[in-house]
Amino acid sequence: LLFSYIIKPYKLADVRLTIARALENYELSQEILRLRQDWQKTAKETATLLESGSALSSVSDVPHILDRIVKTLCKDFGYQACSIELINKNSWELFIKASAGFPDEIKQRLLPIEGTGVVSYVARTGKITYLSDVSKDERYVVENPSTQSQLAIPLRVGEEIxxxxxxxxxxxxxxxxxxxxILSSIADKAAAIVQQAHLFDLVARGKSEWETAFDAISDSIFIFDRKKRLIRVNTAGSKLLKQRFDLLLGQYCHSLFPDEERVNLIKRVFEEQQRVSEKIIVGEEEILMQAMADPILDEKKEVSGYVITLREIT
Structure with a gap:
């Protein structure tokens, strides 16, 4: 009786139904597994996009940010190698800004834009290029012997590659x-990061050059805001008033130049919205100087501040 089920007769229809249900359960479990894998992949992709997007708010360490992107693509997405290569407009060559998975010697190589490889082709044409089998495309430049397929995406800023x-x-x-x-979206983020860093460098360089020129001017220059508080002074101005920059900033115009009220210098600048020039006495040594006050106009043509330039009368 214990083993009676072995010889118990079964209907063929029941056997078929049981097998069909087993197959359905197996297919369902496989579908659940696939969906879970897709979800995990989507989560990684989303995290990478968010991370690269959030990097736009900080350009303090662009090489580190780009390095993080390529390493994430290799580690979390399972790609063998990845690089972000930028165009040197002076030499018209591509250099590797960040990479992962490539041999060290590859990181130093330069590619001519007019070269025959896929990366050069994409930089030259701006076309996304996908080699599903690199062995069948002569444009593939062997840098990793185990590479089977390659994808190259242009980094664009507007129409510029x-x-x-x-x-x-x-x-x-x-x-x-x-x-x-997904990778095209990441490429867009990487391009935006590079461009923002470039603009940041231009602004920083321009600011530095402006400050150097500003401090090299022999005339004493003072910049005030709408409320007549000092917000900028050059080296000559600091020496004239014999005070450090940080102690001068924030002081009111009338406290620095009491004599300007005698000639209504600033009042006239606000009223006339044009340069006003008068002679005033400046400093403890009571130096007679030519004062020129120029208004700073905002987009509404209203005075948002002014610049006073002082030149000693000889």
Missing amino acids: IGVLNIESARLDGFSERDIF
Whole structure:
């Protein structure tokens, strides 16, 4: 009786139904597994996009940010190698700004824009290029012997191409349409980071050059805001009043130049909205100086501040 089930007759229909249900359960479990893997992949992709997007608010360490992006693409997305390559407009060559998965000697190489490789082609044409099997395309430049497929995406700022995001996979046909879409979004973020850093450098360089020129002027220059508080002074102005920059900033115009009220210098600047020039006495030594006050006008043509230039009368 214990083993009676072995010889118990079964209906063929019941067996078929049982097998069908087992297959359905197996397919369902496989679908759940696939969905879980897709969800995990989407979570990683989203995290990478958010991370690269949040980097736009900080350009203090662009090489580190770009390095983080390429390493994330290799580690979390499973690609074999990845590089962000930028165009040197002086030499018209591509240099590697950040990379992961490539041999060390590759990191120092330069690619001519007019070269025959895929990265050069993308930098030259601005076209996304996907090699599903690198062995069948002569444009592939062997840098990783185990690479099976390659994707190169242009880094664009408006219509300008500033570089290329290059990704290599150890699998044949290693990039799906969805992968290309996600990686294109990451390329856009990387391009924005590079461009923002470039603009930041230009502004910083311009500011430094302006400050150098400002401090080199022999005339004493004082910049005031709408409330007549000092917000900027050059070296000559600091020496004239014999005070440090940090002690001068924030002081009111009338306390620095009491004699200007005698000639209504600043009052006239606000009323006339044009340069006003008068002679005033400045400092403890009561130096007679030519004072020129120029208004700073905002977009509404209203006075938002003014500049006083002092020149000693000889």
